[in-house]
Amino acid sequence: MIGESSVGKTSLVLRYDKRGFNSKFTTTIGVDYSDRMLTIDGKQIKLQIWDTAGQERFHSLTTSFFKRAEGFVLCFDVSDRASFESVARWMKDIEASGKPDSDVVLVGNKCDMKERAVAKEEAQALAAQFRVPYFEASAKEDVNVDAVFSTVANNIKRRLDAKAAPEGGGAAGGSSSAPVSLTAAQPPKKKACC
Ligand SMILES: Nc1nc2c(ncn2[C@@H]2O[C@H](COP(=O)(O)OP(=O)(O)OP(=O)(O)O)[C@@H](O)[C@H]2O)c(=O)[nH]1
């Protein structure tokens, strides 16, 4: 989990972990860890989530975790223009400090907010420019939270399976173009995107 401070990274993790939502802001100090079991293609997978602090003073510490990450959930706040404008800089950090083929998902959080500072189309265009999937989410109202983590987990698994497969052959578990079913340990809540 990466992105500017207060965009809602910790809130997304807590919501995904079925720990509800807290409107009180407790900034992350350094990096927090949590994990969740998922079933992908009938296999039990442990999704390890590193929730990094967005504050600048932790920047060198948090980017030192990047090289071990298989995927990034890059978050901004749709009601905070500056957090969106920092996305390109975070992408550069991934490029500089992350694995070259890591999977990235861009998330515009707080889509429940009436006053937006970033249009959905604008965020979609930026995501397309970086060739990454884009989700509008709300940790508060539980919109698209499971979808964000499912997408990043599926993309990582597909990539790692393809890498492990012998040249020209399909990996056990399916080719990269086959749809991958992912069932969370608990059934995901369905909610329309706002
Ligand atoms: N309206 C609304 N508020 C949210 C949402 N997600 C988080 N918040 C609020 O935004 C504030 C910051 O949330 P955090 O999850 O702590 O932000 P963070 O990105 O982890 O911040 P750092 O740990 O400092 O990097 C808190 O007051 C949350 O309650 C959301 O989806 N909608």
Ligand SMILES: [Mg+2]
């Ligand atoms: Mg946090």
